[in-house]
Amino acid sequence: MALKFFGCHANLLSTRKLVKVNNSIEKVRDLVTTTNLPSIATFPQNSLQKGNWVKLICGASFEDVADIRNLSLVYTLAGVDCIDCAADAAVVNAVNEGIDAATAIFPIRRPWVMISVNDDQDLHFRKAEFHPDDCPIDCSRPCEIICPANAISNQGVTTERCYGCGRCFPVCPYDKIKAISYVRDAAATSKLLERDNVDALEIHTNGRQTSSFKELWNGLGDSVSHLSLVAVSLPCVGDSTVSMMNKLYSILENNLCCLNLWQLDGRPMSGDIGRGATRESIAFAQRLAFTKEKPPGFLQLAGGTNAHTVDGLRKLNLFQMPPFENSTASNSNALIGGIAYGGYARKIVGRVLSGMQSEGGEIESDPDHLLMAVIQAMTLVGGVKSYNITCS
Ligand code: SF4
Ligand code: SF4
Known part of the structure; x- marks a missing residue:
């Protein structure tokens, strides 16, 4: 019985969640409609x-x-x-x-x-790279703080998030970060x-x-x-x-x-x-x-x-x-x-x-x-x- 009640309760919660999701999506549609975007776009x-x-x-x-x-x-x-x-x-x-x-x-x-x-x-076509094992353990990690893409962590640079802005290069006090440039192939x-x-x-x-x-x-x-x-x-x-x-x-x-x-x-x-x-x-x-x-x-x-x-x-x-x-x-x-x-x-x-x-x-x-x-x-x-x- 308790299990049955739990099942009903869970269904009720998921139904409420679905209604909330639908209402919010409706608000997005209203926003696009009232802004008159279809005629503007x-x-x-x-x-x-x-x-x-x-x-x-x-x-x-x-x-x-x-x-x-x-x-x-x-x-x-x-x-x-x-x-x-x-x-x-x-x-x-x-x-x-x-x-x-x-x-x-x-x-x-x-x-x-x-x-x-x-x-x-070209600056837009490069990635930052460093090996975290090379970093002094007492480094205050300014590279991580300055990165606008949240691409730097204890594991180093998350390559797919790095877009090559270059802001991390000059802030590293130990000159550990390299730029890897590339050219797209025709x-x-x-x-x-x-x-x-x-x-x-x-x-x-x-x-x-x-x-x-x-x-x-x-x-x-x-x-x-x-x-x-x-x-x-x-x-x-x-x-x-x-x-x-x-x-x-x-x-x-x-x-x-x-x-x-x-x-x-x-x-x-x-x-x-x-x-x-x-x-x-x-x-x-x-x-x-x-x-x-x-x-x-x-x-x-x-x-x-x-x-x-x-x-x-x-x-x-x-x-x-x-x-x-x-x-x-x-x-x-x-x-x-x-x-x-x-x-x-x-x-x-x-x-x-x-x-x-x-x-x-x-x-x-x-x-x-x-x-x-x-x-x-x-x-x-x-x-x-x-x-x-x-x-x-
Ligand atoms: S180059 Fe820019 S985006 Fe890439 S890791 Fe450095 S600060 Fe982040
Ligand atoms: S600032 Fe330089 S030494 Fe410090 S964590 Fe970043 S890459 Fe490593």
């Missing part, structure tokens, strides 16, 4: 034209598939246009799973899935592109030479033929930036069958550090927005972007501004196509993810946290897409 190419394109950067080297899936789910419900991730099959699957889970909750349009590769050594990238779950490609290049860019682009061959967008991410290299962009475009255009975009990488992997981190990407955008000699392609900010980026652009009359009347531009696209958010976007949602009952679990099974995470994501995305969050 237009096709990604239209967002680029209007200047309200938003890309989530999961990180070219970040490979924690559980977090990537949840981030993709949350930011899809917030209306991002593109999700940029590591060029790795498991990571691409995780992004697509997150998008599928989001569209099962609410039938919002799918963002493009982009993979990021490099043509040469043949492996082609295979990934030939699957049907990648829409866009981003090539990181250092802006100082074109030979490795040419080798990579030519090596990709026909695998780029079905893409919707090819992006080139480069830093500002002073007065030679525009001529370098033109050289890169002359290589690209031979085999370019889709839209193209220039990712203006201001201060790489720094958006979570603070307000000032976004200055370099805004200055980069200002330098290029009115330059007539630049090659075709949308402009998009990255590197240090955060909650202050839109205000910075607005002050310079660069936010969602059409070309001026005396411009020679042949179309009416906004001067700046949009903004990509990386470290800052991951930080504001990561805070919620780390509070989940089962850390690393699927966020929709903890819908109270899902609701909180979507509100955080909407706060950032809504700043670019000009929507207000309406909670019922």
Whole structure:
């Protein structure tokens, strides 16, 4: 009898839990509906034209598939246009799973899935490494404290969580941490592109030479033929930036069958550090927005972007501004196509993810946290897409 009662009690508890879960998922649906997102989340190419394109950067080297899936789910419900991730099959699957889970909750349009590769050594394509046995036992472990990805523990660096930001290198008093750099292979990238779950490609290049860019682009061959967008991410290299962009475009255009975009990488992997981190990407955008000699392609900010980026652009009359009347531009696209958010976007949602009952679990099974995470994501995305969050 006692056992029977316990069984009934357990059923009652699980029924209550199910009702609570359903109610909370309903709140997420209400949030997306009352924010009027379905009409705001237009096709990604239209967002680029209007200047309200938003890309989530999961990180070219970040490979924690559980977090990537949840981030993709949350930011899809917030209306991002593109999700940029590591060029790795498991990571691409995780992004697509997150998008599928989001569209099962609410039938919002799918963002493009982009993979990021490099043509040469690049800060975004490296991992930190050290052997914990080499560390003095009385070390105060500043590396662990400073790591924004919670990638460092007593066991050393959790490789899949390290995204190469480099903040741990200078703080180690014993110089124990090494950077392991890598270059994505063109043949492996082609295979990934030939699957049907990648829409866009981003090539990181250092802006100082074109030979490795040419080798990579030519090596990709026909695998780029079905893409919707090819992006080139480069830093500002002073007065030679525009001529370098033109050289890169002359290589690209031979085999370019889709839209193209220039990712203006201001201060790489720094958006979570603070307000000032976004200055370099805004200055980069200002330098290029009115330059007539630049090659075709949308402009998009990255590197240090955060909650202050839109205000910075607005002050310079660069936010969602059409070309001026005396411009020679042949179309009416906004001067700046949009903004990509990386470290800052991951930080504001990561805070919620780390509070989940089962850390690393699927966020929709903890819908109270899902609701909180979507509100955080909407706060950032809504700043670019000009929507207000309406909670019922
Ligand atoms: S601080 Fe940056 S480079 Fe170092 S382990 Fe963490 S994510 Fe990797
Ligand atoms: S700061 Fe350097 S020595 Fe100390 S735990 Fe980290 S890697 Fe080891």
